[in-house]
Amino acid sequence: MQxxxxxxxxxxxxKQNFGTETISIHDCLDRVLAEDIYADRDYPPFNRATMDGxxxxxxxxxxxxxxxxxxxxxxxxxxxxxxxxxSGNCIKIMTGAPVPKRANAxxxxxxxxxxxxxxHFNVKQLKENQNIAIQxxxxxxxxxxxxxxxxxxxxxxxLLAVTGHAKLEVYKLPIIAIVSTGNExxxxxxxxxxxxxxxxxxxxxxxxxxxxxxxxxxTALIVDDKIALKNTISELLNTDIIIISGGVSxxxxxxxxxxxxxxxxxxxxxxxxxxxxNPLWFGKMPNGGVVFGLPGNPISVQVGYKVFIESFxxxxxxxEPIEPLFLPLLGEKSKKSNFTEYFPCKLTHENKKSGLAxxxxxxxxxxSTTNNSDGIAIHPSEKxxxxxxxFVEFYxx
Amino acid sequence: MQxxxxxxxxxxxxKQNFGTETISIHDCLDRVLAEDIYADRDYPPFNRATMDGxxxxxxxxxxxxxxxxxxxxxxxxxxxxxxxxxSGNCIKIMTGAPVPKRANAxxxxxxxxxxxxxxHFNVKQLKENQNIAIQxxxxxxxxxxxxxxxxxxxxxxxLLAVTGHAKLEVYKLPIIAIVSTGNExxxxxxxxxxxxxxxxxxxxxxxxxxxxxxxxxxTALIVDDKIALKNTISELLNTDIIIISGGVSxxxxxxxxxxxxxxxxxxxxxxxxxxxxNPLWFGKMPNGGVVFGLPGNPISVQVGYKVFIESFxxxxxxxEPIEPLFLPLLGEKSKKSNFTEYFPCKLTHENKKSGLAxxxxxxxxxxSTTNNSDGIAIHPSEKxxxxxxxFVEFYxx
Numbered sequence: 001m002q003x004x005x006x007x008x009x010x011x012x013x014x015k016q017n018f019g020t021e022t023i024s025i026h027d028c029l030d031r032v033l034a035e036d037i038y039a040d041r042d043y044p045p046f047n048r049a050t051m052d053g054x055x056x057x058x059x060x061x062x063x064x065x066x067x068x069x070x071x072x073x074x075x076x077x078x079x080x081x082x083x084x085x086x087s088g089n090c091i092k093i094m095t096g097a098p099v100p101k102r103a104n105a106x107x108x109x110x111x112x113x114x115x116x117x118x119x120h121f122n123v124k125q126l127k128e129n130q131n132i133a134i135q136x137x138x139x140x141x142x143x144x145x146x147x148x149x150x151x152x153x154x155x156x157x158x159l160l161a162v163t164g165h166a167k168l169e170v171y172k173l174p175i176i177a178i179v180s181t182g183n184e185x186x187x188x189x190x191x192x193x194x195x196x197x198x199x200x201x202x203x204x205x206x207x208x209x210x211x212x213x214x215x216x217x218x219t220a221l222i223v224d225d226k227i228a229l230k231n232t233i234s235e236l237l238n239t240d241i242i243i244i245s246g247g248v249s250x251x252x253x254x255x256x257x258x259x260x261x262x263x264x265x266x267x268x269x270x271x272x273x274x275x276x277x278n279p280l281w282f283g284k285m286p287n288g289g290v291v292f293g294l295p296g297n298p299i300s301v302q303v304g305y306k307v308f309i310e311s312f313x314x315x316x317x318x319x320e321p322i323e324p325l326f327l328p329l330l331g332e333k334s335k336k337s338n339f340t341e342y343f344p345c346k347l348t349h350e351n352k353k354s355g356l357a358x359x360x361x362x363x364x365x366x367x368s369t370t371n372n373s374d375g376i377a378i379h380p381s382e383k384x385x386x387x388x389x390x391f392v393e394f395y396x397x
Numbered sequence: 398m399q400x401x402x403x404x405x406x407x408x409x410x411x412k413q414n415f416g417t418e419t420i421s422i423h424d425c426l427d428r429v430l431a432e433d434i435y436a437d438r439d440y441p442p443f444n445r446a447t448m449d450g451x452x453x454x455x456x457x458x459x460x461x462x463x464x465x466x467x468x469x470x471x472x473x474x475x476x477x478x479x480x481x482x483x484s485g486n487c488i489k490i491m492t493g494a495p496v497p498k499r500a501n502a503x504x505x506x507x508x509x510x511x512x513x514x515x516x517h518f519n520v521k522q523l524k525e526n527q528n529i530a531i532q533x534x535x536x537x538x539x540x541x542x543x544x545x546x547x548x549x550x551x552x553x554x555x556l557l558a559v560t561g562h563a564k565l566e567v568y569k570l571p572i573i574a575i576v577s578t579g580n581e582x583x584x585x586x587x588x589x590x591x592x593x594x595x596x597x598x599x600x601x602x603x604x605x606x607x608x609x610x611x612x613x614x615x616t617a618l619i620v621d622d623k624i625a626l627k628n629t630i631s632e633l634l635n636t637d638i639i640i641i642s643g644g645v646s647x648x649x650x651x652x653x654x655x656x657x658x659x660x661x662x663x664x665x666x667x668x669x670x671x672x673x674x675n676p677l678w679f680g681k682m683p684n685g686g687v688v689f690g691l692p693g694n695p696i697s698v699q700v701g702y703k704v705f706i707e708s709f710x711x712x713x714x715x716x717e718p719i720e721p722l723f724l725p726l727l728g729e730k731s732k733k734s735n736f737t738e739y740f741p742c743k744l745t746h747e748n749k750k751s752g753l754a755x756x757x758x759x760x761x762x763x764x765s766t767t768n769n770s771d772g773i774a775i776h777p778s779e780k781x782x783x784x785x786x787x788f789v790e791f792y793x794x
Contacts, residue, residue: 183475
């Protein structure tokens, strides 16, 4: 039996290289960058007005006095004017427009009084570069802006657009197959008998993978029959990842480990001191791909995906591990086993401070406990009781 | 000028009904339920073994003594046996299988010793219903499991599958158009001049909407030209939502409010006491749809989407407002304005307690400040300074 740390190390050390591909910025949400993104020029690219107003030379202005300047021109955003501002003059300027040379402040319209071609300024204070965003203050040409291994979200895609990355290099998506096993399992569309259970694991896994843009190429539901299992799995040995749920425990009909070994998949470990999800099986296919065998309870699949499979996929994409939150538990929790326990929690708050409420859970066969949860918190192996108010490690689903 | 609360109230009171449609469970990730989901039967649907072992009648067992029972049958998951267990007998049972009538505990294999057809049990303790998940303990037939207005994630879809919902009623998606305006703005694919800026707002908005499965039907980039603006917007008046970025402030070329009014869009408000994003314009089209006019800075669009547009979409989908986190600020922050300020933060932790680090921000024209942030925190209007360690309201992007 492996500790979670050892199991994760063994899983991550089998990381794969899926290769990279070039895609358009228009189709990159949730894809993972395979290149570093640098600033193509200074940002702002020029001294830019941050208000509608008048570009002036601050030395022309006496604070608290009435100052008269001549308006010689107007600059809109998107216009380029090469001249330098001369002392005694000012230029009307719009938000976003380049501030002309020698101008070192923009005075907002509200602090002015216009009289034909002349304008009176009366300001109570004037700072150097007031209402000007200075060239390069946000980023310098060549600065690293987005790191390889970043999963692209609307804000990072916005930054890709600003810096002119219409095409980008991302990691190719792995080919993944999902197999559900179990005599008691039927598909959601089937008529169900009282002793049967509908397959939910394929839906958990398929949709979790979609968060990384990965569409499982094949999903199969097979009964606990050695020949059927062997035939189905043998056709999947050319994939990058096979995820099997069910059939990995010690029961009479738990044929998965035996069949996998028979098909040349090398067992790397079986069983982890985690709850739920202890009978996890992990192995390597002849083609270099990997197989995860998860126990069949819905929550075991949800936790097993989160802790092991998602970590593996992120590693293959050169992503950082997910950072936990550390939040107080708003209840007490005891355990008897010396396993590490993951338990579903809901974010809530007491006196405007965030904390975690523990979701009710009867057994790891529960179907509803994770539905109303925001994620899972960790009850460390060596700890019997977590007191109310103690800080725990928490991961969003 | 509206307070944020008033602005939100005005926006939400114009919520629309996009109607509903029936879709397959295979294509429902991130869609929003338009029906309540109930348990179709008890869960577990029968008393279920939670371990591989032997189903026994607890009265047959003397704790701490050696007990001899006769194995009369085996039940696998997915099998149904109608008989009742008789005293003196036991039945081998696999995880997930229905426990036979009269049996009231499952003893795990490790606590037994087999001798032909007979089996010795030696247990140190025995609880009523040990290793049995009792019918209905997780959910009773008819229990409300998932509420209307829930955005479907892998776990809720898992629950839909278990309970046999192969088809579901979800809200139809609105028809949304995105327009970027500004003479200085060019598309990401264009060759850029030093005084120009690439359009990032369309990417922010398009990808933010994709989180709700909404594909914007049209995106347009127009210069600050009244005729071009009028022609483009007039063709979008049959949509549900138009989102325009740029052209809503007080500058000489800010034609958007004027054009919208000319086209029959009724102004509901202009300007909100929020920073960034103060010049927000909101109005109602002749067809009942709405128009959001956001100032053109990238962060104004990101914050404006999050605070106003996403709230509007959620309201139309009968979703609850997003719950904030309340976390300590790991720095000090002052402001001068009496506006409510939203500022980008990154989740981090000190001494294994989560908190928020403030992202560096020069002006609301910054392009890079939100890229490394996890969300936005609120600096309330009436507060000048937030001290280090004070709890603030935080929203994930």
